[in-house]
Amino acid sequence: MLIVMKPDATEADIRRVLDAIQTLGLKGHPMPGAQRTAIGITGNQGAVDPSPFADLPGVAECVRVSKPYKLVTRDLRPDKTVIRFRDTGAEIGGREFAVIAGVCAVESREQTRSTAQAVAEAGCRFFRGGAFKPRTSPYAFQGLAEEGLKILAEVREEFGLKIVTEATDEPALDLVEKYADVIQIGARNMQNFSLLRRAGRARKPVLLKRGMASTVEEFLLAAEYIMAEGNYDVILCERGVRTFANHTRFTLDLSLVPEVRRISHLPVIVDPSHSTGTREKVIPLARAGAAVGADGLLVDVHPYPERALCDGPQALLFDMFREMMGEVRAIAEIVRR
Numbered sequence: 001m002l003i004v005m006k007p008d009a010t011e012a013d014i015r016r017v018l019d020a021i022q023t024l025g026l027k028g029h030p031m032p033g034a035q036r037t038a039i040g041i042t043g044n045q046g047a048v049d050p051s052p053f054a055d056l057p058g059v060a061e062c063v064r065v066s067k068p069y070k071l072v073t074r075d076l077r078p079d080k081t082v083i084r085f086r087d088t089g090a091e092i093g094g095r096e097f098a099v100i101a102g103v104c105a106v107e108s109r110e111q112t113r114s115t116a117q118a119v120a121e122a123g124c125r126f127f128r129g130g131a132f133k134p135r136t137s138p139y140a141f142q143g144l145a146e147e148g149l150k151i152l153a154e155v156r157e158e159f160g161l162k163i164v165t166e167a168t169d170e171p172a173l174d175l176v177e178k179y180a181d182v183i184q185i186g187a188r189n190m191q192n193f194s195l196l197r198r199a200g201r202a203r204k205p206v207l208l209k210r211g212m213a214s215t216v217e218e219f220l221l222a223a224e225y226i227m228a229e230g231n232y233d234v235i236l237c238e239r240g241v242r243t244f245a246n247h248t249r250f251t252l253d254l255s256l257v258p259e260v261r262r263i264s265h266l267p268v269i270v271d272p273s274h275s276t277g278t279r280e281k282v283i284p285l286a287r288a289g290a291a292v293g294a295d296g297l298l299v300d301v302h303p304y305p306e307r308a309l310c311d312g313p314q315a316l317l318f319d320m321f322r323e324m325m326g327e328v329r330a331i332a333e334i335v336r337r
């Protein structure tokens, strides 16, 4: 159930409703908006009886939720969620088109530093780099683990970039939470429910990538797992799904962006790198991501991709990356006005 408060409801009114929810052994999730606050209720197995809340001061209405998800929906929060990093002014989901760019995997300090410099000089505020890599083959490079996280932390200090990095399991998440600004959950883990719950207890925003065979509903329910634990800062990322098409690594499903927009208040970004798998397709699909109304992009860049230990063929060279930035900025400027 969803409890919609009146526009003039006070903090005390909201507190009283939350206490009443807690008394029933349930969890209340207040979502303040521009017009009013709504409170989502989770923890119930069946329907919640509205009568304990309906006549409390400040309550406008109690709404039954018929959809499988509650906290991700625009019913709860009509305004878009904007994830803000107050110290640098960076944000995801706001006016600015947020490009998260960097290496697929942190391979060395030199490789990471030179890429971060190029990313910062192009005006990006976010840097990506994997220290824990989910690899198809057990013999492939698995990442530098904590040593890689330390390199990422150095890069944050030097260039003022916010760090986005993946946690592949719960012990990795414990470490990633310490070093990163945004915790990435990869496509292969989109339905790792214990990992999602752990991410929901983290106090950092979570970038959740769509599973390669997941429907929009499954994707949103994965986000719901994180939010149900009390972490409302979730960014969704479309990274391509498996289809019969074999001219690209995955098929980038750009129609997910307006569909998520219709249902959810969460920011949604597009990954033209992991979806296509080849460099020459990255810029055209990055442009398409900006044009379809995404809140940003996730892009692989590498100083010498021919020697990359992971995903070299899709990594943009620095000059291509600069070209892409100019193009997507111009498109996003028109779309986001």
Ligand code: PEP
Residues within 6 Å of the ligand: 104, 130, 134, 166, 185, 186, 187, 188, 209, 239, 274
């Ligand atoms: C990545 O972003 O580094 C990655 C492994 O992507 P995905 O989980 O989408 O395959």
Ligand code: MN
Residues within 6 Å of the ligand: 104, 105, 274, 300, 310, 311
């Ligand atoms: Mn990669």
